[in-house]
Amino acid sequence: MTKKKQKKKEIKGFEDFIDHFGINLSPESVAVKQKFVSDFELHDKLEYELIRQEKLAAFFTEKLSHIESFSPTGNLIIKQRENKDLELDRLAYKLMKEGSPFLAHIKKIFLETFSGKN
Amino acid sequence: MKVPVYHEIKMENKPIEEIEKLIKLSPVGSSPVYISFRDADDPEDVRRAVSKISLTITSMGVNPRFPNPIYVVYNGDYKKGELPHIRHVNELPKFFFSKTKEVTSKEMHFIKKIQLNVEKMSGSLIRKQLGILNKKSEANKELFLLTRETHYYQTLLKLLEEK
Numbered sequence: 001m002t003k004k005k006q007k008k009k010e011i012k013g014f015e016d017f018i019d020h021f022g023i024n025l026s027p028e029s030v031a032v033k034q035k036f037v038s039d040f041e042l043h044d045k046l047e048y049e050l051i052r053q054e055k056l057a058a059f060f061t062e063k064l065s066h067i068e069s070f071s072p073t074g075n076l077i078i079k080q081r082e083n084k085d086l087e088l089d090r091l092a093y094k095l096m097k098e099g100s101p102f103l104a105h106i107k108k109i110f111l112e113t114f115s116g117k118n
Numbered sequence: 119m120k121v122p123v124y125h126e127i128k129m130e131n132k133p134i135e136e137i138e139k140l141i142k143l144s145p146v147g148s149s150p151v152y153i154s155f156r157d158a159d160d161p162e163d164v165r166r167a168v169s170k171i172s173l174t175i176t177s178m179g180v181n182p183r184f185p186n187p188i189y190v191v192y193n194g195d196y197k198k199g200e201l202p203h204i205r206h207v208n209e210l211p212k213f214f215f216s217k218t219k220e221v222t223s224k225e226m227h228f229i230k231k232i233q234l235n236v237e238k239m240s241g242s243l244i245r246k247q248l249g250i251l252n253k254k255s256e257a258n259k260e261l262f263l264l265t266r267e268t269h270y271y272q273t274l275l276k277l278l279e280e281k
Binding site for chain 2: 045047049050074076090094095101
């Protein structure tokens with residue numbers, strides 16, 4: 001067994017630990033490590049780009065078609081319009097009721113504006 | 119097949135007749151591209167050139183934003199059109215800046231898959247789908263306005279009932 005292989009066998013299982021604490025970082029090993037990192041830079045970029053493109057393709061080809069076919073917005077608008085009309089009717093009824101604050105204020109304004117002049 | 123990194127198109131003082139040819143020869147759509155007007159003096163010339171580029175890109179069936187972006191780099195102001203405008207190359211998204219080297223087989227596999235996805239998204243499909251998205255956003259806005267109006271009436275009713 002060569003010296004190198006023997007050393008590799010000795011540190012088996014401790015690679016992460018050695019990496020984490022930067023033990024035995026000879027200039028050669030640093031250079032090797034840097035080369036390893038730069039080798040994977042493009043690999044990682046391409047992987048991310050592929051994920052980006054796949055997500056875009058899924059969005060444009062599948063998700064938007066689903067949104068078009070099964071969107072609940074149209075029904076929600078109809079329901080919300082009914083709700084709005086109902087609330088408006090209730091509000092109008094409350095405001096027009098005899099003795100309501102709205103009518104009292106309107107009466108006050110009319111009296112203040114017209115009663116003195118006429 | 120190429121690694122998807124920025125491709126620069128230099129437009130400095132190019133006559134308007136040459137623009138169409140230049141754009142058609144460039145990898146717009148299949149790769150991220152920036153069109154540089156670094157030394158252009160007259161914003162009106164830039165505006166004219168950008169609208170010509172925009173027309174050419176549309177006629178080629180390419181969308182200026184998806185799947186690969188096309189940027190206009192010009193440090194002045196011009197009347198903006200469809201293309202995304204930035205003032206300096208440094209402002210471009212860093213993601214597509216990369217050192218090119220010989221690719222491994224695994225990287226080539228990624229590039230082929232990326233190319234397949236790009237081909238899947240044709241310009242006409244994206245235009246159609248963005249139209250749907252705009253329509254849906256308008257419907258959502260209508261729903262929001264209706265909900266806000268209803269909420270206002272409900273608040274008034276609550277105040278009246280408290281009195």
